[in-house]
Amino acid sequence: MDSWVDSLARHGVGLLFGICLVEALGLPVPAAVALLTAGALVALGKMALGAALLAGIAAFLLGDLVYFLLGRQTGWWLLGILCRISTNPDSCILTSAEAFYRRGRVVLVFAKFVPGLNTMAPPLAGSMEMPFLQFLALDLAGIILYVGVYIGVGFAFRDLLSALLDTMGRAGHVMETVLFTALLVYVGYRFWLAWKSRIYRTVPRVELDEVDGPVFDVRSHGYYDPGAQRIQGSTRLEPNRLPELVATLPEAEKIYLYCT
Amino acid sequence: MGETTSARVAHMLRSQGYDARIIRGGLAAWKKAGLPLEVVPEDDLVQLPSFARR
Numbered sequence: 001m002d003s004w005v006d007s008l009a010r011h012g013v014g015l016l017f018g019i020c021l022v023e024a025l026g027l028p029v030p031a032a033v034a035l036l037t038a039g040a041l042v043a044l045g046k047m048a049l050g051a052a053l054l055a056g057i058a059a060f061l062l063g064d065l066v067y068f069l070l071g072r073q074t075g076w077w078l079l080g081i082l083c084r085i086s087t088n089p090d091s092c093i094l095t096s097a098e099a100f101y102r103r104g105r106v107v108l109v110f111a112k113f114v115p116g117l118n119t120m121a122p123p124l125a126g127s128m129e130m131p132f133l134q135f136l137a138l139d140l141a142g143i144i145l146y147v148g149v150y151i152g153v154g155f156a157f158r159d160l161l162s163a164l165l166d167t168m169g170r171a172g173h174v175m176e177t178v179l180f181t182a183l184l185v186y187v188g189y190r191f192w193l194a195w196k197s198r199i200y201r202t203v204p205r206v207e208l209d210e211v212d213g214p215v216f217d218v219r220s221h222g223y224y225d226p227g228a229q230r231i232q233g234s235t236r237l238e239p240n241r242l243p244e245l246v247a248t249l250p251e252a253e254k255i256y257l258y259c260t
Numbered sequence: 261m262g263e264t265t266s267a268r269v270a271h272m273l274r275s276q277g278y279d280a281r282i283i284r285g286g287l288a289a290w291k292k293a294g295l296p297l298e299v300v301p302e303d304d305l306v307q308l309p310s311f312a313r314r
Binding site for chain 1: 293296
């Protein structure tokens with residue numbers, strides 16, 4: 001029987017590093033559970049405290065730096081991609097950027113504890129042109145807090161945790177089960193989205209050479225970077241402000257919409 | 261992708277009586293076909309907040 005505790009003890013810090021890195025890059029893996037387990041292992045003398053802390057901190061720092069630099073290099077492009085995974089891609093960039101700005105830079109210190117925001121914060125900081133050293137200081141503080149809290153809690157509740165994890169370990173491959181369930185939920189969610197959008201298939205499509213009338217650009221992501229392009233002569237129709245903009249549209253003629 | 265937002269918006273507009281249609285393939289298809297583009301005017305760009313020291 002291969003329990004979760006045993007496998008983390010055996011593969012140790014490498015596995016911890018991998019799980020934390022994957023979470024930092026935005027995939028729904030339970031890094032918090034891995035850190036709790038690592039804390040319990042440290043308490044039981046099966047893992048070195050320094051190695052556990054270092055693995056967790058280094059993994060998050062690496063992932064966050066990659067996203068920060070990518071965010072800085074690509075402007076809002078990376079966030080557009082990350083936002084596709086979110087529930088409301090249209091308003092995702094603007095609302096997350098504004099929330100970040102309103103609450104201030106210190107958001108970085110607590111972002112790791114907030115699902116969704118944890119992945120968005122570093123690339124947002126990059127896109128919002130936060131100075132590098134400032135980002136490094138705030139993000140590192142956030143990482144140390146997150147890794148420290150979970151390893152600390154795991155350390156303090158080692159008996160409870162090892163009993164719990166042992167039971168789950170005997171029941172099967174916990175880690176595989178958790179990951180598989182997360183995957184199923186995600187696939188189900190995508191299917192639900194596709195099913196919900198089936199009514200949109202009835203909307204008439206036209207070919208490029210059939211366009212004959214006013215053209216409207218309904219993209220919400222195309223308008224962040226200077227030098228962005230759009231179809232010549234088209235007008236912007238911000239999808240998030242549709243109710244107030246509807247009145248400005250011509251009622252009697254055909255209108256043509258496009259997005260990315 | 262490509263038509264997700266436009267389909268949603270068009271559907272909504274049609275339900276309100278507008279004759280909205282979608283350009284198949286969106287901007288990507290337009291670009292690929294080499295049809296004319298323009299740079300988005302400065303005034304239309306969304307001003308997102310920035311932490312840069314200016």
